Amino acid sequence: MKKTFMGLKLRRLRAERGLSQTALAHTLGISPSYLNQIEQNQRPLTVSVLLKISQTLGVDVQQFSEDDEARLVAALREALADAPDAISLPELREVAAQMPALARAVLALHRRNAEAAERLEALALRLGDERGGGALPRALPFEAVRDFFFAHQNHFDALDRAAEALAHQAQSQTQAPVRGGALAAWLQQRLQQQHGVHVRHAEGAQADKRRYEPATRTLFIAAALTPSQQAFQMGTQLALLELGEAIDAQIDAPSLAHDDAARRLARIGLANYVAGALLLPYADFLQAAQALRYDIDLLGQRFDVGFETVCHRLSTLQRPGAPGVPFFFVRVDKAGNISKRQSATHFHFSRTGGACPLWNVYEAFGQPDRILRQVAVMPDGRAYLWIARAVSHGRPGWGQPRKQFSIGLGCDIRHAPQLVYAQGLDLNDPGAATPIGMGCKVCDRAQCPQRAFPFVGRALQADENRSWFAPYSA
CATH class of the missing domain: 3.30.450 (Beta-Lactamase)
Structure with a gap:
């Protein structure tokens, strides 16, 4: 079993709480000398000590996760791929494990540099072509939203539980399991009774999937959608109307603070998240997924949803204390x-x-x-x-x-x-x-026959006297 050394993270946590080594050791029920050895990476961080840290200090164990390290290593490897001197994988792992704040700072600088390069390119295009017009672009909103979801590991527990509670209400009021398209009737009634919203079906090839008119409180749903797709769109609208404050609390994040477009996009994304969690309530869906060994077609049949919907929901099952496969x-x-x-x-x-x-x-x-x-x-x-x-x-x-x-x-x-x-x-x-x-x-795989471009972290190989089976090979 791989040993986990997290000394620097533990020292930082202790400093943030204003605790001495002796005080923290007493809190965790271990000796000061043992704690000192852990902080100096002379002893690994055991599961039992990690659980004590979580229980006594209220710390999310994900702060000490190797998955988080792996993310940092992968991101650093990409950000520093074109560095003047190649940086070895062991060096990157050391930085990610022992100096994660430094690693994140490097990534932030890399993102700023990339954004500056994008703006410079846009400025060049604008100066060279009068048809460009418009303001210079900032960081792309959809990228900011992707990072936002990624930072939350694609799970929003408060919204997930709220959606599950709605699903249970539907089941109790109808006295029968309500899944997929069968949920559409309950959602239509809920929108009408709780929010005064009338649902209408829009015909025609040009109809939007969902269009809400606040002035008339009318929700138009495309008639061409399947019953489960209609339920999803109604669920999205219900989330915006009924869970708006909870959604806004989630997007109140520094990464989205200065980008209105990103905040609007994140709001829609979280409303869609609620709709998916409503059609596939957490506990019921996880139990079925485990019983069926994550067979996607059988899960789609049981819950009356499509292949993509099942796959997307499977990627969100990370409830604390009851996670599915990540x-x-x-x-x-x-x-x-x-x-x-x-x-x-x-x-x-x-x-x-x-x-x-x-x-x-x-x-x-x-x-x-x-x-x-x-x-x-x-x-x-x-x-x-x-x-x-x-x-x-x-x-x-x-x-x-x-x-x-x-x-x-x-x-x-x-x-x-x-x-x-x-x-x-x-x-x-x-x-x-x-x-x-x-x-x-x-990618530094030198012998890959499918290589389309040279690896930017290595000097370009070009020899007129040789031709390799793998492009740009050494």
Whole structure:
């Protein structure tokens, strides 16, 4: 079992609480000398001591999580990929483990530099083309919202519990399990009785999924949506009307404080989160997921929702004291754009674009309606089980455009035995895993035959007298 050394974090926590070593040792029920050894990284931080810290000081154990370290290491590796001198992985791990505040400061500086570069590029385009017009862009709002959800590990406990309470109300009032599309009637009644909102179904190819008119208190829902999709849209509107203050309390975060567009986008995202939690209430859904070994199709059938909805909800099941498997969720298109990405744990998605072509989420487009499995290993040695499936949806009718995406759901290999999709796979053979990365520019796998760009952390190899099987190889 890997030993965990967290001396610096513990010293910082003690300093923040204004405690001496003797006082903290007494509080934890250990000797001052033992505490001193832990703080000097001469002894590992044991589970029993960590639990005492959590219980006596009210500290979230995630502050001492190796997953948090892994996130920092991955982010540092990407941010410092083009540093003048290559920084080794052990050095990055040391910084993330022992100096996390410094690591976050470096990442903040990197983000500011990237934003400045974007603004400079926009200014150059504007000066060179009079048609540009408009104000210079700040950091993109959707990126700020992604970071916001990522920082919360894609779980908002207060909103999740509020949605679960609403689901229980629906069940008690109807005297029967209310799931998926069957929830639409209850939601329509709730909107009418509690908020004076009339629900109308909008016909026509150009109808919005959901359109609310505050002046007339009328909610228009596209008639073309399935019953469960209509319930989701009503649930979103109910969340905005009934849980608005709770949502605003969540988005009152420094990262969103100076960006109104990001705050509006986060508000919509959290309302959608409530709608998903309403259709798939936490305890019932987690119990079913564990009983069915996370079989996505069976879960969709039981709760009357689609494949993407189930996958997205699975990535949110991190309630303190009752967590599910910590999943990573992605939605990509054929061009490689990641339009949705959520992570309940340490998996790091690249900000530089150009995801790995060896990832099975791209192979899924060639085999629609099939669930593909992949054991994959990242450059840092961490292995994962990924499943992927292509989905398509859009407005019905001849000539209407369709949207096609690949949905990916992954977890750390240590959780894979809990999934039905691990059946028949050799999870213990490192050679059976597919080597993937966060993108060619930040991946140092020199022998990858699919490499599209050279690794920016290494000098470019160009030799007119040699031609390698792997592009830009050494």
